[in-house]
Amino acid sequence: MDVEAKISELRSKIREADHAYYVDANPVLGDAAYDRLLSELVDLERQYPEFFDPNSPTVRVGGAPLDAFASQAHERPMLSLDNTYEHDDLQEWFDRVARSIGSEPSVHPEPHSLFGDQAVPDVLVALEPKVDGVAVSLRWERGKLVLALTRGDGVRGDDIVQQVRTIRNLPLVLSSAPEVLEVRGEIFMDDASFAHLNATRESAGLPLFANARNATAGTLKSLDPSVAAERQLRFVAHGLGVVSTELGSSWSDSRCRLEAFGIPVNGPSVLVRGASEAVSEIGRFDQLRHTLGYPTDGVVLRIDDFALQDQLGLTSRAPRWAIAWKFAAEQAPTRLLDVEWQVGKGGTLTPRATMAPVFLAGTTVQHASLHNIEEIERKDIRIGDTVLVEKAGEIIPQVVQPILAERTGLERPIVAPEVCPSCGQPLVRVGPKIYCINPSCPAQIREKLAWFAGRDQMDISGLGDKLVAQLVDAGLVNTFADLWRLDVQSLMGLEKVAEKSATSLIEAIDQARGQGLARVLSGLGIPQVGVVAARTLAEHFDDHHQLLAASAVDFEALPDFGEITAQLLWRWLHKQGGETVLSDLAEMGVDLRSVRAESSQLQSLADCVVVVTGTLPTLGRKDAEARLRELGATVTGSVSAKTTHLLAGEKAGSKLTKAQSLGVQVVNEAWLLAHLDTPSE
Ligand SMILES: [Zn+2]
Structure with missing residues (x-):
């Protein structure tokens, strides 16, 4: 096969995998297989730059920083929506719409009555949550993403297409789309990514973002696309710009077409008739919004039918056919x-x-x-x-x-x-920030230890904030390693600690020795090294000796490690006492080997290929998957002949049916918990 064909085959395989993952929510490739394809493609593109394609899946990782954003005019202005917080305004909007598109205004005897009660009850209004992010207009030409303009002043915006190409849930290439397709939507950060970003910034001593919208805007302002790539932005469509061939006669039809192209649309969406239905749906959204996992600040209401939208037209600022209901900040x-x-x-x-x-x-x-x-x-x-x-x-x-x-x-x-x-x-005061720079400050030690003992790190049950404070205040613990110097006797000297709880705490601390390198690293409060980065390190280094022997350049070569993270890690290890912290822990018998090195002997599910589906009674899906991986299982997204177990919760659906038809063993959460309780030797 010639190189060009090979490159194009790799690109389409990766696109198919992206589509399966983000659109069908049914991954066809494991992470490792996906990464292999991607790195093969990166190598080939580097070797043969003549086959460069701006929409190759390799742009997901970032690419070269820009000097400046190019400004460009919107072919069709990008209007904002009128906002309201008042039920009266909402009713007035429905009334106005009714008067404009109904029969002659004089025909209505009662212009103040609700729209839904009037002579044109069949006008459908589409409601969608209003995602709180940064608005953007995306343009595909002949199926290729070519432009991504910010709203700017509505007439001109900045082209942020390089940043937008890193957004993983967005298809860069569309098959069977109109010649020109402009989709308006919102770029945002979901709650989990936002929390992760602020946590890493906090541990790096960087200022925190006040909310996810600021974080998204800040990310998109960076000229370096790798910043956007690292921060896991997402996109949802909420409207159309210029489209060469209509996608349908209404917004809800067009939404379905966009969805079929693989473009994520804004949901949940409902159609209502009339103000009173709208008000009750808005109430429902208000209840629901905190469970969506991403920030919303209102509900968008729009006339669904495009012909009616045209009839209503625009003001100079905003369309008359849509309005945004904003949730008041309480x-x-x-x-x-x-x-x-x-x-x-x-x-x-x-x-x-x-x-x-x-x-x-x-x-x-x-x-x-x-x-x-x-x-x-x-x-x-x-x-x-x-x-x-x-x-x-x-x-x-x-x-x-x-x-x-x-x-x-x-x-x-x-x-x-x-x-x-x-x-x-x-x-020390630096601008608005105030720091204590004393490395043996008890408050800092308390915070560090509480984090270290936390569920995602050493997971020492019974060692909460209060007890940590007691231990530090009593001078019993000053370093991470000191935890393993504790004994039942010294614990019992503390207020309100009985023999039984002292004994079980010592046992828990003892057990935590075996958590492995990734968890230790994520617990130490190394600047920029959170759970994910720590896992990456443990996947690439066998133990702390290898880690200490590595250079900043070695770290920079790791996936998702930028130059800054690499430098900060190297400095922490060699200039800020990290080496001592690690050797102290090793001396206390804390396992600083990576899971990779021990996986073959210690893990009870090493030969299992497990799929998780449905709602589990206590564990979240991600949590369950992480625990399965810890036990050595390979976790995949879809049931196949290779699957050995389906871990099924409530509402398991099609994966359960498929597993049963293939004779795959179906297990429940209790099965996983039992394996977690009995570590194999
Ligand atoms: Zn202090």
Whole structure:
């Protein structure tokens, strides 16, 4: 086979695998097989640059940074939507639509009655959640993605196509699409990716993003596409721009066509008739939105039928045929009782407000973030103030502002601390940030140890925040390795620790010796090295000796390791005491070998090929899969003749049927838990 044919075969195989994964949710290739194809393609493209294709699947990993974004005009302006928070406005919109597309206005005796009750009850309005991200207009020509313009001022936007090409759920090449297809939609970060991004930034001592939308916008502003590639952005379509051949006569028809092309569409979507149905659906969305796993800030309502849309037309700013219902950020007033400066595991001090308990967005809230000292000073927030607290897209409630009218004159200003509240050492202030740089600061050690003992790291049950604090305060534990120097006797010297719980804690700590290199590395708080990066390291290095022998260049060659992460890791290992931390742990008998090195002897499911399906009683799907992998099983997405077990929960569906027809053994969660409880020797 000639090189060109080989390259094109690899590209189409990878595209098929992407489609199976992102569209059918039924992967046809394992991760390793996928990576093999991709790296083969990368090699060939590097060797034969004459076969370059801007939409090759290899662009997913990023590509060369840009000097600047090119600005370009939208062929059709990218309008925004009118917004409303009021039921009255919504009803008025329905009334207006009814008057414009119904018969003559004079025919309606009661212009104020609800649209649905009037003479044109068959007009369908499509409702979709409004995803809170960054709007973009994508353009495919002859099936190839050629352009991705930001909204800009609605008339001109910036071309961010290189960044957009890294979005994995977006097909870069479409078969059987119209000659020109412009799809408008939203680029966003799901809750899990956002949490992961902020966690890695926190451990690297970088400023956190306030919400997923800011994180997405910040990512897309980076001229280096590999930043977007690393941060796992996603796309959903919510409209059309220029289309050379209509996809259908309505938005809901067109949506189906987009979906068939493999373009992710915005769902769940429903069709309603009339304002009262719309209001009850909006209420339902409001209930549902926190379970979607990605940020939404409202509901978009639009006339489904394109002919009716044309009839209604546009204003200069917004279409008349659509409106956005925005969920109000829930706010409540309460009294600010105190401000506490908390020391994080990276040494950053953050101000946390304690308030009189207040009910907000479904929960009782007593603490809120005050961001940093500059924000406090700018807003002039004082202790004793009645403040407005808000829970919007953010996970942690925020203090919005003081209510000045309620001031009595007895309020006290909030001052930045000069010494660390934990260790008493002088603090360092850099702009709005305040740091404790004392490496033996007890608060930092507490935070680090609590993280290390956590479920995704050493998973030491019984070792929670409170006990960690007691251990550090009593001087029993100062380093990670000190945990394995504890004994029942010394634990029993602590307040409220009985012999029984001391014994089981020592057992749990003892067992944690065997968690393996990946979990140890993700627990140490190495800047930028979270669960995923730690796993990558453990896949490429057999043990900590190999890790210590590696250069920053070796780290940079790892998948998803940029230059900065590589440098930070190398510095941590060789300049910031990492070598000592690891050798201390090794001395205490903590296993610093990678799972790879031990997989053949220790893992009870090593010969199993398992598919997980349905809803399990206690474990999430990802969690179950991770645990299966820990036990050595190969986890795949689809049932085939090679599958040995189907781990099925409720609503297992077609995979269960297929497994039964192939005679694959069907097991439940209890089976997995039993294997986890009896580690084989
Ligand atoms: Zn300190």
